[in-house]
Amino acid sequence: MSTYGDRGNIICLEKRCEWRGIEARVTQVTLETPVRELKSCDLIFMGGAQDRQQKLAGDDFLHHKGPVVKAMVEQGVPALFVCAAYQFVGHYYQPYQGDKIPGAGIFDLYTVHPGDQKKRLIGNVVAELSCQLSAVSCQLKTIVGFENHGGKTYLNENPKSQIPMTKPLAKVIKGFGNNGEDGYEGAVYKNSIGSYFHGPLLPKNPHIADWLIAKALEMKYGKIIPLENLDDSLEWQAHSQML
Amino acid sequence: MSWFDSIIATNAKTLSKISTTLRLGAGATWPGEIALTVKPNILSSLLSGLRKGIIIVAGTNGKTTTARMIVTILEAQGLRVIHNASGANLLNGIVSALINKADWRGQVSADWGVFEVDENSLPQFIKSIKSIKSKVVLVLLNLFRDQLDRYGEVDVISEKWQKSLESLNNVKIIANADDPLIAYLASSASRPGPSFAQATAGRLEASTRFFGLDDPSQFQKKIEHATDSTFCPTCGTRLLYEGYYYSHIGIWKCIKCKTKRPPLDVSECDYPLPGLYNRYNTLAAVAASQVLDIKQETISEALAGFVPAFGRQEEFTIDGKKVKIFLSKNPTGFNQSLRTILDLGAKHLLLVLNDRIPDGRDVSWIWDVDFELLTQDEHVITVSGDRVYDLALRLKYANLNQFFVEPNLHHALKQSLDVSSKSETLYILATYSAMLDVRKLLTGRKIL
Numbered sequence: 001m002s003t004y005g006d007r008g009n010i011i012c013l014e015k016r017c018e019w020r021g022i023e024a025r026v027t028q029v030t031l032e033t034p035v036r037e038l039k040s041c042d043l044i045f046m047g048g049a050q051d052r053q054q055k056l057a058g059d060d061f062l063h064h065k066g067p068v069v070k071a072m073v074e075q076g077v078p079a080l081f082v083c084a085a086y087q088f089v090g091h092y093y094q095p096y097q098g099d100k101i102p103g104a105g106i107f108d109l110y111t112v113h114p115g116d117q118k119k120r121l122i123g124n125v126v127a128e129l130s131c132q133l134s135a136v137s138c139q140l141k142t143i144v145g146f147e148n149h150g151g152k153t154y155l156n157e158n159p160k161s162q163i164p165m166t167k168p169l170a171k172v173i174k175g176f177g178n179n180g181e182d183g184y185e186g187a188v189y190k191n192s193i194g195s196y197f198h199g200p201l202l203p204k205n206p207h208i209a210d211w212l213i214a215k216a217l218e219m220k221y222g223k224i225i226p227l228e229n230l231d232d233s234l235e236w237q238a239h240s241q242m243l
Numbered sequence: 244m245s246w247f248d249s250i251i252a253t254n255a256k257t258l259s260k261i262s263t264t265l266r267l268g269a270g271a272t273w274p275g276e277i278a279l280t281v282k283p284n285i286l287s288s289l290l291s292g293l294r295k296g297i298i299i300v301a302g303t304n305g306k307t308t309t310a311r312m313i314v315t316i317l318e319a320q321g322l323r324v325i326h327n328a329s330g331a332n333l334l335n336g337i338v339s340a341l342i343n344k345a346d347w348r349g350q351v352s353a354d355w356g357v358f359e360v361d362e363n364s365l366p367q368f369i370k371s372i373k374s375i376k377s378k379v380v381l382v383l384l385n386l387f388r389d390q391l392d393r394y395g396e397v398d399v400i401s402e403k404w405q406k407s408l409e410s411l412n413n414v415k416i417i418a419n420a421d422d423p424l425i426a427y428l429a430s431s432a433s434r435p436g437p438s439f440a441q442a443t444a445g446r447l448e449a450s451t452r453f454f455g456l457d458d459p460s461q462f463q464k465k466i467e468h469a470t471d472s473t474f475c476p477t478c479g480t481r482l483l484y485e486g487y488y489y490s491h492i493g494i495w496k497c498i499k500c501k502t503k504r505p506p507l508d509v510s511e512c513d514y515p516l517p518g519l520y521n522r523y524n525t526l527a528a529v530a531a532s533q534v535l536d537i538k539q540e541t542i543s544e545a546l547a548g549f550v551p552a553f554g555r556q557e558e559f560t561i562d563g564k565k566v567k568i569f570l571s572k573n574p575t576g577f578n579q580s581l582r583t584i585l586d587l588g589a590k591h592l593l594l595v596l597n598d599r600i601p602d603g604r605d606v607s608w609i610w611d612v613d614f615e616l617l618t619q620d621e622h623v624i625t626v627s628g629d630r631v632y633d634l635a636l637r638l639k640y641a642n643l644n645q646f647f648v649e650p651n652l653h654h655a656l657k658q659s660l661d662v663s664s665k666s667e668t669l670y671i672l673a674t675y676s677a678m679l680d681v682r683k684l685l686t687g688r689k690i691l
Binding site for chain 1: 630636
């Protein structure tokens with residue numbers, strides 16, 4: 001379901017592994033991909049889509065792949081969910097008109113669409129990481145990207161009844177973030193991240209890319225494997241330009 | 244045209260003259276904007292002055308070139324044409340173009356109006372020509388992802404178009420058969436409506452001519468990443484392609500509902516410009532001219548002498564060195580530009596990425612461009628523009644590690660020219676506002 005330059009996230013992960021001599025194979029998960037192939041993955045990425053494609057993929061996800069991805073995330077397999085996929089891993093999506101559309105229920109969050117007449121949340125965004133993403137050495141605590149969403153996402157459906165396990169990823173400095181109201185952007189649950197940032201997210205935020213890679217290695221080999229440092233001067237230059 | 248409309252048109256025209264004299268910009272859209280504010284339906288009233296009819300060119304890529312080709316052919320036939328040549332394709336730009344050509348009474352006097360119309364403005368434009376009695380030809384080129392932050396997704400645009408096309412009477416549609424969405428829109432618009440009333444209202448007279456390519460030698464070996472309409476527009480099943488020409492353009496069919504690429508009415512002609520995308524632009528222009536009963540001979544002669552529009556393979560000579568500008572504003576356009584210049588043996592490249600309003604603020608799309616086509620050994624590359632570091636980063640992740648990063652466009656241009664020799668061509672691929680900036684530097688000769 002690639003729209004909005006989602007491929008950039010894949011290219012980024014692939015190259016950063018390649019440059020370190022980490023062998024990585026990308027499997028494109030389509031409607032036709034069998035579940036066992038999905039289960040063999042060490043890192044999951046899911047991006048946005050046009051409504052029509054999303055509906056097709058959504059039905060498939062909810063009934064077949066969603067429960068598998070949920071189990072994998074629970075086990076600690078790192079994953080990145082962006083835009084529509086971010087909305088989809090929550091409890092539900094409430095359209096302006098009509099019934100709630102159930103989500104995969106992986107993250108404790110939900111999304112509400114305030115109506116077609118309401119302005120979409122569009123523009124460059126800068127946010128400061130509020131979650132401790134350990135195992136990453138980074139120069140900056142910010143993340144940068146571009147957001148374009150109609151739906152507003154809220155974390156922790158019922159904060160009183162449980163310990164909030166799903167935490168916000170970052171605090172918005174410039175832009176809207178999850179809903180343009182509470183000042184938060186994205187979500188973190190176990191080793192998985194959800195975010196409205198495309199742009200795409202990873203190339204200009206190499207610290208996030210490396211965190212995902214590190215977590216994937218840790219899960220696969222059962223121990224922390226330090227990542228070799230790369231020359232990220234261009235990455236941070238592109239990052240800093242947006243601050 | 245009523246006396247009131249005449250007054251508005253004349254006044255707007257005077258303002259436009261003052262603007263041009265003061266060098267505030269010849270392609271200004273504000274005279275049209277003023278006229279539209281005073282009289283929202285000024286467009287229909289201005290258009291009614293066109294003696295023979297209106298030709299509308301719509302689609303994501305190729306509008307300016309196709310419209311210019313049609314104008315060239317019509318003028319070769321000795322016809323008088325009004326055209327929004329500056330590429331200002333919102334309603335205010337079209338009204339401005341009409342006002343500029345109006346006489347002192349505010350009357351438009353020409354045979355044809357040839358207008359490229361922005362994707363989002365097409366439904367509004369169609370609304371204003373409903374009452375027009377003269378002939379309407381609608382050329383539908385393609386729909387690709389473009390400025391998602393501004394236009395929304397391809398599916399959203401196509402839905403708007405479908406609703407709007409249903410309301411058109413007496414229109415000839417020229418459509419790209421190789422784009423499944425366009426073929427679907429054109430076919431559903433030309434089919435008689437569900438009710439008899441609609442049929443008798445003229446829907447039966449609507450007819451469609453399809454253009455496309457029948458040239459498997461041009462099929463792509465590898466599918467481009469930026470591909471949108473690969474699902475059947477009728478039933479939603481994944482389409483089966485005999486081959487892709489580029490993006491989702493190709494010979495397609497649906498194995499479930501049996502919808503397939505419509506038979507082609509026009510599939511061959513002589514092409515004045517390089518690039519597969521320009522074959523489509525040319526075929527569209529030829530198909531449109533044919534429904535206006537222009538002789539094949541006139542069409543061929545006119546096209547042989549075709550001069551490209553500004554920034555669309557436009558050529559300059561600077562200090563004895565050739566420079567060619569390729570406007571490249573979305574993934575499909577950029578991929579097509581890259582393929583074309585590689586076919587032309589390009590060695591020196593200047594890539595410029597801006598993120599101003601006309602370019603779209605979101606530059607994510609560069610990750611959908613296949614920069615992996617470029618190689619370290621064969622290409623000398625400079626990158627520039629407002630978002631130079633985003634572009635540089637994209638190149639880095641496309642396996643390129645030696646290129647020049649120069650935020651200042653002026654310096655970037657000078658530097659690219661300095662490293663190329665007189666026998667070589669510098670190819671500049673730039674987004675819309677970047678292309679205008681490059682032209683300004685080149686035509687103003689400011690860099691020398």
